Amino acid sequence: MSKIIVEKVTQTFGIDSGSSLKVLDDINLEIESSSFNVIVGTSGCGKSTLLKMMAGLFLPTEGRICLDGNEIKGTDRRRGMVFQQDAVFPWMTVAKNISYGPRIRGASRAECAEIEKKWIELVGLKGFESSWPRELSGGMRKRVDLGRVYANDPDVLLMDEPFGALDVQTKERMQAELLNLWEITKKTVVFVTHDLEEAIFLADRVIVMSARPGRIRHVEEISLPRPRTSETRLTEELLSIKRKLWSMLEH
Template identity: 75%
Template sequence: MPEIKTNNLTHTFGKGGENALTVLEDIDLTFESGSFNSIIGTSGCGKSTLLKMMAGLFDPSDGAMTLDGTVIHGTDRRRGMVFQQDAVFPWMTVAKNISYGPRLRGASKAQQAEIEAKWTEMVGLKGFEDRWPRELSGGMRKRVDIGRVYANDPDVLLMDEPFGALDAQTKERMQSDLLQTWNQTKKTVIFVTHDIEEAIFLSDKIVVLSSRPGRVHHIEEVSLPRPRTDDMRLTEEFLEIKRRLWAMLDH
């Protein structure tokens, strides 16, 4: 069953007003349940806007967006979002950051401990449970962010350039680790990035948006085998997709 669908989705900020700005137009997309999808496009084409609407932070001005056939309206634990800036609470330890959502919903101490143990391990932070965010590197804080969203057990993970601020090596490690976590949980992921190589490495499907107003310019189905390994980045198939997508983006 298709998980997230957009139908003729258009979004105009300040619709009807003098400064109305249409950022997305006629977006028809389907993201299958359990798939890994990326959205790429030039700066300002509406990627974050699209993701925020999927999170339910605001409604599209026209058209609809559905999750399993139900119109998305408002935020919901089923749709977890990792923002570009890390959203780690500085006054909570790694473990308490990770179990924040379940704690808010009244999880028992034992349930919290179980979630903390599972997700600190899954995101590679075992041994750092009692550390404070100020004691972590940027990549580790990103891991906390990802663990915290996963700990809420969402059906859909929305990630807005989560690795954008990381150095190349850390980024590649984070990508491999993310795929491993994804493989174990098979949540639907929608991942926004500027980085073509990152999109190819991670995804089943890449949506290329045109410049503002963002429209669906191209959909690339990536058939590289899984599990993905770093040496695939140098294969002819990978490079061919990279060249094709590169030529499509205005840069």
């Protein structure tokens, strides 16, 4: 089980400074265990803020966020976060980056080697175990990032525009691989993006937010069949959902 419940969450920044800014207003969400959820909304509507609170980086001003009934009050390796910028350590090889979490928690050399082997293979970096991050392309560094987060074996994956900086082909490949990993692991995913096609392609559920202060404007259940392939991107069904959601986003 890894169900997230967001209850009456409000976030106001700068209350103490006198110039307060209400960023999120009365957010209520139920994120089902093992589901793939994507949040879309215009820039500044509070998507990253909401995701960071799910990670436990700070608390809501009002309301609460619970994981399996327990209020989220701090970071925990059960919730792995992937940011837009990669968070790989430049001074560690690919393999050492991937096993970083288990290693600092005291996993043995043999356990680390096993984890490195498994995730290097699953994220498609075989042959690059000993490479340094500076020797990798942006897409490859993103793979290291994914492997690093997965190697921690989190229950929930929180992803903030992880593929935003990639070219279209690399982005589509990473989306397909992320879906593969999700099919294998069935982690609960909350993914933020600006890209509607990406959102619909990946999601069980697309959550559309309105502009600041961010509110939940609409939740669209996506019933496109799985596994999703490059053909899925061309279906009339996907395009019609895209049209519908596009009209809901404020430009």
